[in-house]
Amino acid sequence: MGGQLDAMETVRAADRTIHDVGAAWMLDPATAERGKEAGYANPFAFYFAGRGGVLGDVDADVVSAAMGWFPPQVVRLFWDEGVAVAGAREAARRYAATCVQWGRDRIGDAGGERLCELAARVVDAAEGSGLPLFSGWRAEPLADDVPGRTAQLVHVLREWRGALHLVATTAAGLAPLEAVLANDTEDRARFLGWRGDLPDCSALKGRRLEAEDTTDRLAAAVYERALSPSERAEFAGLVGAVRTAALG
Numbered sequence: 001m002g003g004q005l006d007a008m009e010t011v012r013a014a015d016r017t018i019h020d021v022g023a024a025w026m027l028d029p030a031t032a033e034r035g036k037e038a039g040y041a042n043p044f045a046f047y048f049a050g051r052g053g054v055l056g057d058v059d060a061d062v063v064s065a066a067m068g069w070f071p072p073q074v075v076r077l078f079w080d081e082g083v084a085v086a087g088a089r090e091a092a093r094r095y096a097a098t099c100v101q102w103g104r105d106r107i108g109d110a111g112g113e114r115l116c117e118l119a120a121r122v123v124d125a126a127e128g129s130g131l132p133l134f135s136g137w138r139a140e141p142l143a144d145d146v147p148g149r150t151a152q153l154v155h156v157l158r159e160w161r162g163a164l165h166l167v168a169t170t171a172a173g174l175a176p177l178e179a180v181l182a183n184d185t186e187d188r189a190r191f192l193g194w195r196g197d198l199p200d201c202s203a204l205k206g207r208r209l210e211a212e213d214t215t216d217r218l219a220a221a222v223y224e225r226a227l228s229p230s231e232r233a234e235f236a237g238l239v240g241a242v243r244t245a246a247l248g
Contacts, residue, residue, distance in 0.1 A: 004229035005236060007220035013236035015161050015219060017243045022158030024247055025102040025151060026051070034101065038094040039085045048075060049082020050095025054136030057088050066133040068166040068176045074193035092140065096152065100143045103151025110245035111150050115238040118231060119153040123160070125226035131163035150242060161219060168214035172207040182208035 005013060025031055026047065035046030052063040052075075060076035067075065082091055128135035137156045143149045169179040180189050181201035189198055223232055 003233050005232040006229065007224040007232065008216060010223045010227070010232040010236055011216050011219050014239045015216075017239050018154055018157045019161065021239075021243055021246050022155050025099055025106070025155070028102060028106075030105070031098045031102060034098045035094075038097075040082060040091075040094075042078070042081060044078045045082035045085070046091070046095065047082075048078040049085070049088065049091035050098075051092075052079060052133070053083070053088040053090070053092030053095065054140060055088065055132060056136075057083075066163075068162075068169075069180055069192055070176070071193045071195075092136075096140055099151050099155055100148035103143075103147040103149070104145065106246045107147045107150050107242055108245055109146055111146075111238045111242045113146055115235070115242065116146060116149050116153060118227060118235045118238070119150075119157060122222060122226045122235070123153065123156050126160050126222045130167050131160065134159040134163040154239075154242065160222075161215070164218045165211065165215040168211040168218065169208070171214060172211040174204060174207050174211060177201075178204055179208060179211065 032043035032046070035043055035050070038046070040046035040049070048063065048067075052067065055062060055066060060079040061072065063079050064070065064072040064075040085091065086094070123138055126134070126138075128138065134156065137159050140152070142152050166176075169176070174182065177189065177194055178199070178201050180192060180194070181198060182204040186198055227235060
């Protein structure tokens with residue numbers, strides 16, 4: 001992508017792609033298989049302990065608060081199972097290793113050293129206050145090779161956007177389940193583990209749109225100070241190249 005982008009155009013050009021690529025490695029059957037090889041027979045236990053493990057040896061309620069979206073009882077069930085294998089910090093290290101390997105397998109040199117440079121500047125420019133999961137992943141060491149490092153940085157950027165959105169939905173007065181149902185179908189809530197009768201949240205769509213706008217503005221402010229207009233366009237183009245390589 002040539003030319004220039006303003007900060008909000010960058011949000012619209014890059015953030016959905018970052019979400020999709022970041023989700024792809026977590027949902028890839030190869031990740032679950034590597035989790036089994038690492039000692040986690042249950043892929044959900046690997047997911048919750050691995051992703052939340054950067055928070056350290058904490059109660060499941062802390063992980064639930066940092067992740068949002070999931071029912072607290074689901075988080076507790078799989079967090080406790082996962083950390084019983086090797087502890088929280090080791091789970092995070094093993095989970096990060098699957099991310100690195102996925103990048104080597106699926107991303108290759110798409111994006112290259114330049115994307116790593118630009119992405120790292122965005123990550124470093126972000127304010128971590130109120131974003132514990134993002135801050136935890138930002139503090140993790142990065143791989144030396146470009147494919148592995150690219151996958152890690154995409155994951156950190158995805159955690160950043162997700163954490164901003166959790167803050168924004170809370171500020172809009174939405175509980176996690178309300179935020180899910182106001183934005184998605186009931187199927188999405190079921191996928192995340194919500195059971196029983198679900199409330200009708202159609203009247204909350206305005207708040208959900210408010211939260212989306214807040215999330216975009218918070219993200220745009222970081223792109224504004226981290227990258228120049230031409231660098232933002234370059235960043236978005238390189239993120240698109242990673243999507244093509246990873247997802248086709």
